[in-house]
Each structure stands twice: as structure tokens, then as C-alpha cells.
Amino acid sequence: MLADLTANSVADALARRETKPLADVEAAALARPPALDALEALRPASHIKIIAEIKRSSPSRGALAQIADPAALARSYELGGASAISVLTEGRKFGGSLADLEAVRAAVALPVLRKDFIATPYQVFEARAAGADLVLLIVAALDDTTLRELYDLIVALGMTPLIETHSADELERAAALGAQLIGVNARDLSTFELDRDLFGRLADRFPDGAVRVAESAVLSPADVAHYRASGADVVLIGEALVTGDPIANLSAFLAV
């Protein structure tokens, strides 16, 4: 399933490349004002930090929310105290687009993450051209050579890679990259099964100094407290924020 999601995202990027050649996207990426310092925004603090996600649907959960105006939702996230915003740009299963990312970028002063199945340099240039400050790389979807190439390109463009893992072995691969921002996704992207305790089991295997991000499966403040107690610096929350009152939910999540 992860392989299909990635193959589809790469195919969609190749189709866009027909009308927007790499040289154009590269030029647009380099013409952007510099990316925001996401590592600074997500630096460990005395309180948990939240990356708030804009996601219309997912293969595991189906339709979640219409989100006619992603910029307005992003402004609510900013008002509610989020430290960064994640925008799903995958179109087929998650209902997102690069236009969503651009609209969000224009609406808020927070760092913005391109959340997609990134496997080619073209997609990284697209992210920067749309105004992304962070780009997600999923270790399970990439071989080490590609992972290194994309990681270095993200950094060279002034952005911050968020390296997503789902096992001790993948955490080691993230550490070998020198990654400073590493996530553990509670959801296995091959089976879509949730393991809420995976983050806790892996928390002390993060490399020294890395910012520790717990991804997925937060529905209540108790879930945030559980991740915090297990060592998370940051939690990435989608479903609970797009289906409920974003400002009220953020303030409850930040109060733990």
C-alpha cells in the first residue's frame, strides 16, 4: 500500500512535469523568500508543541472533512497555538493539492510541511516552489541512496526534512542521515494498523539532540499526555483537528 501510494504520487508529479518542466519548478523554488526555520519553531520546550494537519480524507479513515477553505483552517490553527502546519498534498487518497499548500503558505506565518509521498527531486522542488518550509520523507518508502539524495536536497533548499519512521531499524536509518527532526508514525502505512505505544517503545532510541515527533492517533487530550509522558517534544495531529472545533481542541491539547 505504501508502495502504491508512493508510485501514484510519483506518477502524478511526472504528469505535472509535462506542463511544468523541472527547470521551471527549480527556478520558482529558488525565487521564493527563504524557508522559515522549522527546527527553531519545533525546538523542545516546557510544553508540548503541535503540528496541526490539513487533511480531507485518508485511505484508512475515508472522508474526514470538506475543508473548502484550507487557508481559513490554517489561520484557526495558528490562532489556536499550533507551532507548524502540515498540508497533505496527495490528491488521490487524501484529497489534497499543492494549491492547498500555497494557500496555507500565504495565510499564516508558521512553518508549513509538505506531507506527501515524496520520492523524486522534482517533488522537493515543487514543495519549495509552493512555499513549504518542511518536507516529509518516509523511510519505509525509500532506499538509502534516494533517502540521502532527497534529504540533502531539502537541506540545500533551506528547508527542514521531517523523517518518518515506524521501527527501531528505520530510526537507525534516520539517525544515519543526521536527521534532527524525526517522527514515529503510530500508523503502519503498509497495513494501516495503529500502534499507540510504538512511540513510547522507540523514544529512547532517537539520536541525541533530535526533536522527537509523535505522529497519528491523537483523539483526546489524554492521548497527547500519553505521548508527552513517553518523551514526545511534538505531536502531529490531523483527524481530531479537522473533524472537531480546531481552536477548542488545540487549546485542550496544549493544556496537558
Ligand SMILES: O=P(O)(O)OC[C@@H](O)[C@@H](O)c1c[nH]c2ccccc12
Ligand atoms: O489523523 P491523525 O491520526 O491525527 O494523523 C495525522 C498524521 O500523523 C497522519 O496523517 C500521517 C502521518 N504520516 C503520514 C504519511 C502520509 C500520510 C499521512 C500521514
